[in-house]
Amino acid sequence: xxxxxxxxxxxxxxxxxxxxxxxDRWVKLDPFRASDDPADARERAYLVDxxxxxxxxxxxxxxxxxxxxxxxxxxxxxxxxxxxxxxxxDAFGLPAENxxxxxxAHPADWTYANIxxxxxxxxxxxxxxxxxxxxxxxxxxxxxxxxxxFLRFYERGLAYRKGGYVNWCPKDQTVLANEQVINxxxxxxxxxxVRRMLTQWYFxxxxxxxxxxxxxxxxxxxxxxxxxxxxxxxxxxxxxAEVHFVVEGRDEPVTVFTTxxxxxxxxxxxxxxxxSPLAEQLCAPDRLAxxxxxxxxxxxxxxxxxxxxxxQKTGVFLGxxxxxxxxxxxxxxxxxxxxxxxxxxxxxxxxxxxxxxDLDFARxxxxxxxxxxxxxxxxxxxxxxxxxGDGKLINSGPLNGLDKTAAIAKIIQILxxxxxxxxxxxxxxxxxLVSRQRFWGTPIPIIHCPSCGExxxxxxxxxxxxxxxxxxxxxxxxxxxxxxxADWVNVPCPxxxxxxxxDTDTMDTFVDSSWxxxxxxxxxxxxxxxxxxxxxxxxxxxxxxxxxxxxILHLLxxxxxxxxxxDIGMIDFREPFTRLLNQGQVINGGKAMSxxxxxxxxxxxxxxxxxxxxxxxxxxxxxxxxxxxxxxxxNPDAMVKFLGRxxxxxxxxxxxxxxxxxxxxxxIRPNEGHGDxxxxxxTHRAIDEVTRLVxxxxxxxxxxxxMELVSAARKTIDAGPGASDPAxxxxxxxxxxxxxxxxxxTAEECWELLGHExxxxxxxxxxxxxxxxxxxxxxxxxxxNGKVRDRLEVxxxxxxxxxxxxxxxxxxxxxxxxGQPIRKVIVRxxxxxxxxxx
RNA sequence: GCGGGCGUGGCGAAAUAGGAAUACGCGGCAGGUUUAGGUCCUGUUGGUGGAAACACCGUGGGGGUUCGAGUCCCCCCGCCCGCACCA
Numbered sequence: 001x002x003x004x005x006x007x008x009x010x011x012x013x014x015x016x017x018x019x020x021x022x023x024d025r026w027v028k029l030d031p032f033r034a035s036d037d038p039a040d041a042r043e044r045a046y047l048v049d050x051x052x053x054x055x056x057x058x059x060x061x062x063x064x065x066x067x068x069x070x071x072x073x074x075x076x077x078x079x080x081x082x083x084x085x086x087x088x089x090d091a092f093g094l095p096a097e098n099x100x101x102x103x104x105a106h107p108a109d110w111t112y113a114n115i116x117x118x119x120x121x122x123x124x125x126x127x128x129x130x131x132x133x134x135x136x137x138x139x140x141x142x143x144x145x146x147x148x149x150f151l152r153f154y155e156r157g158l159a160y161r162k163g164g165y166v167n168w169c170p171k172d173q174t175v176l177a178n179e180q181v182i183n184x185x186x187x188x189x190x191x192x193x194v195r196r197m198l199t200q201w202y203f204x205x206x207x208x209x210x211x212x213x214x215x216x217x218x219x220x221x222x223x224x225x226x227x228x229x230x231x232x233x234x235x236x237x238x239x240x241a242e243v244h245f246v247v248e249g250r251d252e253p254v255t256v257f258t259t260x261x262x263x264x265x266x267x268x269x270x271x272x273x274x275x276s277p278l279a280e281q282l283c284a285p286d287r288l289a290x291x292x293x294x295x296x297x298x299x300x301x302x303x304x305x306x307x308x309x310x311x312q313k314t315g316v317f318l319g320x321x322x323x324x325x326x327x328x329x330x331x332x333x334x335x336x337x338x339x340x341x342x343x344x345x346x347x348x349x350x351x352x353x354x355x356x357x358d359l360d361f362a363r364x365x366x367x368x369x370x371x372x373x374x375x376x377x378x379x380x381x382x383x384x385x386x387x388x389g390d391g392k393l394i395n396s397g398p399l400n401g402l403d404k405t406a407a408i409a410k411i412i413q414i415l416x417x418x419x420x421x422x423x424x425x426x427x428x429x430x431x432x433l434v435s436r437q438r439f440w441g442t443p444i445p446i447i448h449c450p451s452c453g454e455x456x457x458x459x460x461x462x463x464x465x466x467x468x469x470x471x472x473x474x475x476x477x478x479x480x481x482x483x484x485x486a487d488w489v490n491v492p493c494p495x496x497x498x499x500x501x502x503d504t505d506t507m508d509t510f511v512d513s514s515w516x517x518x519x520x521x522x523x524x525x526x527x528x529x530x531x532x533x534x535x536x537x538x539x540x541x542x543x544x545x546x547x548x549x550x551x552i553l554h555l556l557x558x559x560x561x562x563x564x565x566x567d568i569g570m571i572d573f574r575e576p577f578t579r580l581l582n583q584g585q586v587i588n589g590g591k592a593m594s595x596x597x598x599x600x601x602x603x604x605x606x607x608x609x610x611x612x613x614x615x616x617x618x619x620x621x622x623x624x625x626x627x628x629x630x631x632x633x634x635n636p637d638a639m640v641k642f643l644g645r646x647x648x649x650x651x652x653x654x655x656x657x658x659x660x661x662x663x664x665x666x667x668i669r670p671n672e673g674h675g676d677x678x679x680x681x682x683t684h685r686a687i688d689e690v691t692r693l694v695x696x697x698x699x700x701x702x703x704x705x706x707m708e709l710v711s712a713a714r715k716t717i718d719a720g721p722g723a724s725d726p727a728x729x730x731x732x733x734x735x736x737x738x739x740x741x742x743x744x745x746t747a748e749e750c751w752e753l754l755g756h757e758x759x760x761x762x763x764x765x766x767x768x769x770x771x772x773x774x775x776x777x778x779x780x781x782x783x784x785n786g787k788v789r790d791r792l793e794v795x796x797x798x799x800x801x802x803x804x805x806x807x808x809x810x811x812x813x814x815x816x817x818x819g820q821p822i823r824k825v826i827v828r829x830x831x832x833x834x835x836x837x838x
Numbered sequence: 839g840c841g842g843g844c845g846u847g848g849c850g851a852a853a854u855a856g857g858a859a860u861a862c863g864c865g866g867c868a869g870g871u872u873u874a875g876g877u878c879c880u881g882u883u884g885g886u887g888g889a890a891a892c893a894c895c896g897u898g899g900g901g902g903u904u905c906g907a908g909u910c911c912c913c914c915c916g917c918c919c920g921c922a923c924c925a
Binding site: 234629638644785 | 842843854862924925
């Protein structure tokens with residue numbers, strides 16, 4: 001490089017050189033360590049970005065999510081808070097196993113290699129993490145505590161094993177939780193899920209259904225409304241009653257749940273889920289063969305077919321009768337697949353007149369329909385349209401004449417008095433199936449002993465470390481690959497010492513992610529999952545940033561875990577995430593990026609082409625954080641251009657008025673009222689507005705304000721007092737600090753050009769001079785009949801009378817009035833006058 | 839079907855508490871700098887009419903409340919998301 005060339009390079013904004021320089025310095029400086037010092041008086045703040053799954057390198061979606069979280073974390077740092085902003089990896093899971101099968105390697109090799117790649121990319125992406133706290137859930141030092149927590153759940157009856165129908169993914173050869181079945185398909189691979197009868201481990205999340213629902217109210221306004229709504233729907237609380245029906249030939253009554261006990265007199269038949277054990281129990285012996293044939297047919301249906309509501313109703317009569325407890329009527333018992341075995345009690349009373357599904361069934365099989373709620377709608381038996389429930393009860397004995405609410409109360413009272421039923425609440429939520437027949441997960445710390453049964457692994461023997469199994473076949477076979485590790489499986493029973501076997505299933509990875517944000521508080525702690533003192537200091541998480549795809553799964557499970565830990569007495573709060581911010585997705589050409597569409601955008605290439613700062617700024621500026629960004633609609637070069645303008649401002653200031661020595665600590669130099677007042681007003685308004693905008697997560701608008709500040713500073717240099725004006729230095733120093741939230745490399749470089757060290761990250765948020773926010777004059781809009789006809793420059797403190805007078809004299813007003821009489825004048829000093837005429 | 843959200847320039851988007859619609863950026867147009875292109879800088883850019891001043895229209899459509907509505911209320915249309923035989 002010649003001297004002339006290097007001189008020119010020095011005057012050009014060069015993102016690449018800047019990046020390399022600061023990346024190096026930050027590693028040494030490590031500016032974002034959270035302080036655990038109890039004597040640190042700064043207010044603490046805890047921000048967590050949902051941790052990534054280490055499948056390859058970071059992608060465009062990560063770039064958006066972490067740019068948003070980082071802007072807010074850096075804002076908190078600049079505001080002087082003691083910020084905890086950690087990172088880790090959700091490192092167990094199927095893709096690692098599948099990659100290991102493909103490459104005949106160990107899942108750990110693939111996982112840890114990807115973690116290193118992502119960690120390096122995070123550094124380059126300049127995210128303000130406290131790197132001393134990084135964790136990976138596949139470390140034995142982490143999953144040790146999954147096992148420990150599992151045993152705490154087990155002790156309290158919150159972890160249990162039961163047989164029953166489960167969702168089974170034939171491709172992944174493992175069971176799935178209900179939450180992982182999306183439209184009848186596997187959440188991971190999209191394969192249609194089938195039902196299988198298996199014995200599996202569950203967490204009793206249903207015990208917390210009411211609390212999960214009740215506490216959601218506290219999150220109102222702090223979590224996105226749609227997430228709360230999805231959770232409420234998922235929990236699916238309904239109020240009603242349980243009613244006991246005696247079935248002829250059976251001693252024990254059968255209980256049904258109904259939300260409409262008031263229509264009990266309209267029950268004309270009884271339906272039990274065909275594939276529940278109850279169906280066989282209620283079936284007359286001579287009908288058993290028919291029932292079994294029917295169940296075989298039902299089994300052939302996939303969940304997707306079964307959920308098709310347009311499907312013709314099917315079922316079989318079981319040859320028995322149930323007795324309606326309020327009128328002793330004999331009603332036939334049927335088995336059908338429209339009644340679900342695992343909702344309510346798996347049996348219903350059918351009221352065809354007022355329930356569409358029951359009516360469809362009744363019409364298919366010629367069963368009677370009896371109207372018990374009087375409405376102005378035509379007869380359901382004729383129209384095939386069930387009439388809804390609001391009206392006066394008829395044909396219902398003591399309920400006649402009552403409306404719905406009164407009838408429900410009355411019938412519940414009658415049922416309870418006679419011991420025939422009671423008021424009841426039912427939830428759609430089912431227990432969380434946590435065992436998986438896969439290798440790469442946390443081993444379940446239970447030993448099965450032929451004589452002692454389930455025996456917890458003693459605490460001092462934790463962690464139960466995964467066997468290596470390197471070179472073994474990890475391919476899914478429907479039983480856990482761990483079963484093949486004979487040395488590992490066969491152990492003496494901890495209780496009796498006789499030969500026993502380890503449980504070979506592993507835990508759902510959502511167990512790992514249900515509490516990782518507590519582990520960050522003390523990642524090396526060996527006395528428990530977390531150090532309670534540290535958790536008390538930092539948790540709950542003040543702001544949680546991540547995608548809406550976890551609205552139910554992860555967020556519901558985490559809330560459940562926190563409630564259990566609270567009840568165990570390990571923590572003193574009941575909700576994990578005080579605020580939740582769901583960022584949008586990065587799409588391309590209106591569609592999600594995907595290999596099959598060939599519309600993927602590679603983050604590495606984007607960063608190489610435009611630089612980290614420009615990509616971060618593109619992500620922030622494109623739209624509000626919650627909205628999707630269509631990469632086809634954005635232009636990172638525009639951000640490069642903007643960053644170049646900022647850099648040149650700093651270069652101009654440095655050249656025009658070299659800083660008098662270096663200001664260590666890096667405070668913005670007090671301006672003491674010098675320089676161009678107009679620019680100073682713009683600067684202080686920018687500080688004020690950006691502060692409020694970032695606090696409200698309105699980051700795209702905050703960037704727009706920075707752009708305005710850049711334009712104002714440029715004008716002052718080129719067409720005003722020039723680059724040596726103190727107001728210009730002040731503007732550019734402020735700009736560097738504000739910009740550091742979004743474009744840290746460029747901000748650092750500017751800060752250094754302005755004569756500061758060691759890092760803009762240590763600068764502190766600039767203070768607003770309130771005197772500069774007061775406007776000298778205000779533009780008053782003068783309307784005639786609501787239309788703007790003139791504008792006046794007025795003093796902010798102008799009186800209503802004076803303003804009215806001036807407005808009526810304004811030329812635009814006189815012209816618009818054209819002699820019409822004035823009926824009314826509305827004055828909103830100092831901004832608006834509306835003259836009503838005619 | 840049920841529940842929720844959203845419709846603003848050619849495009850991404852702004853608009854404290856009902857008070858200047860379209861901030862900021864992209865794209866377009868014009869000019870300056872430049873040998874040229876690019877870079878950079880400046881101006882301009884909702885529609886219609888007009889030389890201009892200016893007028894009229896304009897936030898999916900229709901109605902309403904109000905001195906005043908992108909914002910509040912009612913009806914409709916369109917798009918997106920969630921749930922979906924949940925008794």
